[in-house]
Amino acid sequence: MNILTIDTGTTNTRVCLWRDGQVVAHAARQVGVRDTAISGSRDKLEAAVRETIEEALTQASLDEDAVELVLASGMITSNMGLCEIPHVVAPAGLDTLAAAMRESTVPTVWKRPIWFVPGVRNAVEHIGLHNCEAMDMMRGEEVESFALVERLGLKEPAVIVLPGSHSKFVSIDAKQRIAGCVTTLAGELLHVISHDTILASSLKEGFAKRIDKEMLLAGARSAKQIGLGRACFSVRILDQFAVYDANARANFLLGAVLGSDLLTLKNSSAIRMNPGTRFVVSGKPILREAIALLVEGDDFFSGAVTVLSDDEQRDLAGYGVIAVARVRGLVDTNEPALG
Template sequence: MNILTVDTGTTNTRVTVWHDGVVAGQAARQVGVRDTAITGSTAKLEEGVRETIAEALAAANIDKADIGRAIASGMITSNVGLCEIPHVVAAAGIDDLAAAMRESLIANVWHEPIWFVPGVRNAVDHIGLHNCEAMDMMRGEEVESFALVERLKLDEPTVIVLPGSHSKFVSIDAKRRIDGCVTTLAGELLHVISHDTILAGSLKDGFAKRIDPEMLLAGAASAKKIGLGRACFSVRILDQFAVYDANARANFLLGAVLGSDLLTLKNSSAIRMSPGTRFVVSGKPILREAIGRLVEGDDFFSGTVTVLGDDEQRDLAGYGAIAVARRRGLVD
């Protein structure tokens, strides 16, 4: 069976064509729900998804008539997407997501109804200052998480790390359900600090090119002791008055930002992570290695730590969306 999966985020869309569970073709484009938010219309998003689908089909050398099922996940199910679906409330298993899937015909995008996978939110109601920190939500990371639950055969409490523009930490319980998540702006912070502040001149190429363990750990320790803002400014001090190169300074900043994320895991009320919880780290190689190093040097993370390889985390969104659709009986 040929299956089409669409993964739309805030700024990007990726389409994958699957043939009997194997990737046959892919395409990606810089179009996402941000375009709807900016223009007030879904026209650009519809056009972008339609054209990305066409590119993926061409890459797979498959005609649209040969596709047996189209499945979409991510921000495409938000209020600025193409088919708004309410979040499923945690704790949510893969069967809960399957039951909440919806189909919708969007003629400007695909000639048949597309099945959409909803997101998941924390079980917090009557939001106010007293409990807003406990609330969090996801659209897209839930299918990635269930893909890893299946691939790694997770059957114990686990926190899955999905770093990106918005770094997501997803808590999986012993029943293989998502029981909460917590989000940070780590990726966006790194980009803005590296390119749009006074530190741009001190960081030269911006992001760290290779891990410098000493500087990484020093940055995390600095943020923990004196706060993220001051730790960040220390990058300029290291440039002006010390002999560290740009990569070392970038590692100091990386450690400060990611170290703050680890403080979130220890103190946030959005998820409940105990020291013995298993820890699975996904993401780009430099981020995986950095988080792995920071966790390795922190006694709080005493459970099993798994840093994924490229193959283990390949095509997570599509794989997970198909897994959810299979539970709904949409896929053999």
């Protein structure tokens, strides 16, 4: 069976072509729903999705008629995407997402219907200052999380860490459902602080190139004790009056920002973090190594930490959206297991 999966985020669109459970072609464009927000038009997004599909089909030497199913997830189901679907409310399992899938035709993208998977939001109503911190939501990370639940055979409660521009912490309960999530701006903060503040001259190459454990943990301690803003300025002090190199200073900043994320996990009402909960950490190598070290070095957390390999986190969105479609009955249960 030939299946196309579309994963559209804020800034990027990725398409994979799956055949017999394996990815045989993939393509990407640096276009996402941010482009809709900026321009007020979906034209650029529609064109990017269409072109990305065409590129994947060309790679696989297939025409449209050979594709039996098209599935989409991520911000493509937001009000700035191609088919708006309300979030489902946590706790949400694969069956919840499957039941809420929506079929829609977008003629400028694909001539036949596309099946869209909604996002998930926390179970908080009547939002105001008294409870806004408890609310959180995701579009795209839900299918990635379910992909990891299946791939790792998770049976116990866990927190899945999906770092990025917006770092997402997804709580999985003992019934393999999404119990809730909490989001931070860690990735965007690191980028802005490294490139658009006075610290740019102190960091030179920007992001840390390799882990310096001592400096990473020191940055986290500093943010915890004196706040993120002061910890960040300490990077300039270390540049002006100490002998630490740019990579060491970048690790201090990385520890400060990611350490603030751990404070979120301890104190946020968006998810109820049990200190003994298992951590599953994904992301780019240096980010997942840094997060694992910070968790292991924090006395609050006592659960096992699983750091994913590149293979374990490959093509998560496509894998997860196909798992949802299988529960919906769109994919034959006799279809070969996903790779």
